[in-house]
Every structure is written in C-alpha cells, then in structure tokens.
Amino acid sequence: MKITSSLIDKLIRLRSGESLPSSALRGDWVEDLLREGVLISRSHGSRSCIKASYPQTLEQSLIHIDERFGDLDSMKGVIDNDVSRSEQAVATGNSKLVTVRSCPGFPVNSYDSIPCSLNGRGIVIKPEEGTFVFISDWQSFEILEDVLVVNIENMENFRMIRQQRTLFTAMFPNKRLLFVSRYPQSSDLRTWLERIPNLYVHFGDFDLAGIHIFLSEFHKYLGERASFLIPHDIEERLQHGSMERYNAQYNKFKNISSDVPSLQLLINMINKYHRCYDQEGYIQNR
Structure with a gap:
C-alpha cells in the first residue's frame, strides 16, 4: 500500500471524529473496516460519508491493516520531512515506513x-x-x-x-x-x-x-x-x-x-x- 501525506491526513481527521466523503478513501482495506464496524457509512441524500465508530481506538484497528498506521502522527512527520531510513528507525523502529532512496546521486x-x-x-x-x-x-x-x-x-x-x-x-x-x-x-x-x-x-x-x-x-x-x-x-x-x-x-x-x-x-x-x-x-x- 502506498502511504501518502494526504492519506495520513484523512486518517488523522477520522481519528479526530470528523467525517469524510465516501469517495475520499478507497480500497479493499476500507471495505474491511466498514464490514468490521470500525468505520461506518452514512447517507445524506445522494451523498454518503464515512466516519470512525470509535475514533479513540481507530489506530488500534488500523495497525492490523498496516503496521505503518500504528502512530499516525509519527508517520505524518516521517513523510512530510522526507527523513532518512536511519531517522525512521530511531523514530519508529522501522526503517522502511516510507520508501526512501538510500543511494541518491x-x-x-x-x-x-x-x-x-x-x-x-x-x-x-x-x-x-x-x-x-x-x-x-x-x-x-x-x-x-x-x-x-x-x-x-x-x-x-x-x-x-x-x-x-x-x-x-x-x-x-x-x-x-x-x-x-x-x-x-x-x-x-x-x-x-x-x-x-x-x-x-x-x-x-x-x-x-x-x-x-x-x-x-x-x-x-x-x-x-x-x-x-x-x-x-x-x-x-x-x-x-x-x-x-x-x-x-x-x-x-x-x-x-x-x-x-x-x-x-x-x-x-x-x-x-x-x-x-x-x-x-x-x-x-x-
């Protein structure tokens, strides 16, 4: 799964109790979370949105989808600051959270x-x-x-x-x-x-x-x-x-x-x- 700054931003919004348009998140893993009740879908006329049923425990469910979701705030910092693999390892214990070229030049x-x-x-x-x-x-x-x-x-x-x-x-x-x-x-x-x-x-x-x-x-x-x-x-x-x-x-x-x-x-x-x-x-x- 490709982890982007935009995706992390959306998950942080869900964790904060906000809702998102259903079209904002796509993928089999989203469907899995909906079936499990971690995410819930609501319709408003012709539009539908999703939100977390229990925002405070969203990350606990996300980590089973991908361990990189285990700490959304740390992940956001890693992506936005384009940190090296060594810095990723220090921050999270995982040097491969985000794909970084180890040999630029x-x-x-x-x-x-x-x-x-x-x-x-x-x-x-x-x-x-x-x-x-x-x-x-x-x-x-x-x-x-x-x-x-x-x-x-x-x-x-x-x-x-x-x-x-x-x-x-x-x-x-x-x-x-x-x-x-x-x-x-x-x-x-x-x-x-x-x-x-x-x-x-x-x-x-x-x-x-x-x-x-x-x-x-x-x-x-x-x-x-x-x-x-x-x-x-x-x-x-x-x-x-x-x-x-x-x-x-x-x-x-x-x-x-x-x-x-x-x-x-x-x-x-x-x-x-x-x-x-x-x-x-x-x-x-x-």
Missing part, C-alpha cells in the same frame, strides 16, 4: 584531472583505472563551466572510458571531459544538469530508442546545450549493425524526428539501412 569518471567542488571543498576527479567516483551529495557538486559533460548510457562504456579515448579525442579535441552516468536510474543527474550551465553530450546506442531517450529525457530539458554524440564513421558501422533490433523498435519509434540537422541525419541513416548499432562497439579491446 550518480557516478562520475574521467581519465584527466577535473577540479570540482563538493560541499564547498575542492576535490579532483581522476579515478584510477577500474574505478569511478559516486557523487551522493550532488546538490553541492560543482564543476568549471568549460568542462564538457558526457553522459554515457551503457555502464560498460562508462567503466571503460580509457578504451574509448581515441573516439572522444577525435570528437572533442582539447576539451576536458567529465563522464557521468544515470545509474542507478533516477532524475538526480538530469536535475543537476539543469542547474549547471555546462554543455552536455549524450552518448548512447545509435538506434531509434536511444535517440528517443535523448530527446525526451535530456534535450527536452536542456535545450541547445544538449547534443547527441555522432561518430564520424557511424554510417559505415550502421551498414553492419543489427536489423533485428531495428525491426523490434520500428513500430514504436517510426515517427521520431528532430529539428537538429545532425540528429535528423542520423535518424535518416538508421532508417536507410534498417539497422542499429550499439555504443559498446566503440570500446577498443586491448
């Missing part, structure tokens, strides 16, 4: 030294090969404006940036690159990107679905600051790409288009050859 990577700021303190991003850095306090993460942010959709490509250095150097000569990933899936990365002025490059699969992700989840919010990485040799590679993947995606994305000339050219190539090409193909094996 996103990973970053670079093969060059990238000076940054985190919580007002200077740090340098240059992980050793085989590692990357996870930025959990992303709200306070700042980078210099001349750093180009490259979002890599596939985690294998993200981990193995040094094996793609030839591609990145050819595409972005003399640029300092900070590689990011939206793993785990959340809106944290996009929200951070919206807050900074840096140019953004999207490196994903060269297929209609990948272009849709860029247009709907990044370009829509970042506008002209966002571009799609299109390697110089992509047409040659598409000729030997996957026809099966193209066919699987076609019906869903066949009408996709872009007012960005270079991206529309890529769409035309994909449709011309009826093939897709995965970004992992740019990882150079040693």
Whole structure:
C-alpha cells in the first residue's frame, strides 16, 4: 500500500471524529473496516460519508491493516520531512515506513584531472583505472563551466572510458571531459544538469530508442546545450549493425524526428539501412 501525506491526513481527521466523503478513501482495506464496524457509512441524500465508530481506538484497528498506521502522527512527520531510513528507525523502529532512496546521486569518471567542488571543498576527479567516483551529495557538486559533460548510457562504456579515448579525442579535441552516468536510474543527474550551465553530450546506442531517450529525457530539458554524440564513421558501422533490433523498435519509434540537422541525419541513416548499432562497439579491446 502506498502511504501518502494526504492519506495520513484523512486518517488523522477520522481519528479526530470528523467525517469524510465516501469517495475520499478507497480500497479493499476500507471495505474491511466498514464490514468490521470500525468505520461506518452514512447517507445524506445522494451523498454518503464515512466516519470512525470509535475514533479513540481507530489506530488500534488500523495497525492490523498496516503496521505503518500504528502512530499516525509519527508517520505524518516521517513523510512530510522526507527523513532518512536511519531517522525512521530511531523514530519508529522501522526503517522502511516510507520508501526512501538510500543511494541518491550518480557516478562520475574521467581519465584527466577535473577540479570540482563538493560541499564547498575542492576535490579532483581522476579515478584510477577500474574505478569511478559516486557523487551522493550532488546538490553541492560543482564543476568549471568549460568542462564538457558526457553522459554515457551503457555502464560498460562508462567503466571503460580509457578504451574509448581515441573516439572522444577525435570528437572533442582539447576539451576536458567529465563522464557521468544515470545509474542507478533516477532524475538526480538530469536535475543537476539543469542547474549547471555546462554543455552536455549524450552518448548512447545509435538506434531509434536511444535517440528517443535523448530527446525526451535530456534535450527536452536542456535545450541547445544538449547534443547527441555522432561518430564520424557511424554510417559505415550502421551498414553492419543489427536489423533485428531495428525491426523490434520500428513500430514504436517510426515517427521520431528532430529539428537538429545532425540528429535528423542520423535518424535518416538508421532508417536507410534498417539497422542499429550499439555504443559498446566503440570500446577498443586491448
């Protein structure tokens, strides 16, 4: 059951002796409480309302429905203040009263030294090969404006940036690159990107679905600051790409288009050859 602030507010009102429109609470558990007499329904013409038969003992009945209803006031505080799991455990003994992401943020990577700021303190991003850095306090993460942010959709490509250095150097000569990933899936990365002025490059699969992700989840919010990485040799590679993947995606994305000339050219190539090409193909094996 999804517990919301609105739901807790309604239950607190019932506990205080107020009545609610019958439409305000729905679900099998509400029907159970009505059958058991914990809640009673009354009609007023064409309208009906519900109220607690014994408001002072309502919580005792609710806890049998869901233990999170055991202390409505504490639950209200937990929801409204977006507390962590540890704070939930201290307050109620249950760290999972409300779903909270224990690992907010996103990973970053670079093969060059990238000076940054985190919580007002200077740090340098240059992980050793085989590692990357996870930025959990992303709200306070700042980078210099001349750093180009490259979002890599596939985690294998993200981990193995040094094996793609030839591609990145050819595409972005003399640029300092900070590689990011939206793993785990959340809106944290996009929200951070919206807050900074840096140019953004999207490196994903060269297929209609990948272009849709860029247009709907990044370009829509970042506008002209966002571009799609299109390697110089992509047409040659598409000729030997996957026809099966193209066919699987076609019906869903066949009408996709872009007012960005270079991206529309890529769409035309994909449709011309009826093939897709995965970004992992740019990882150079040693």
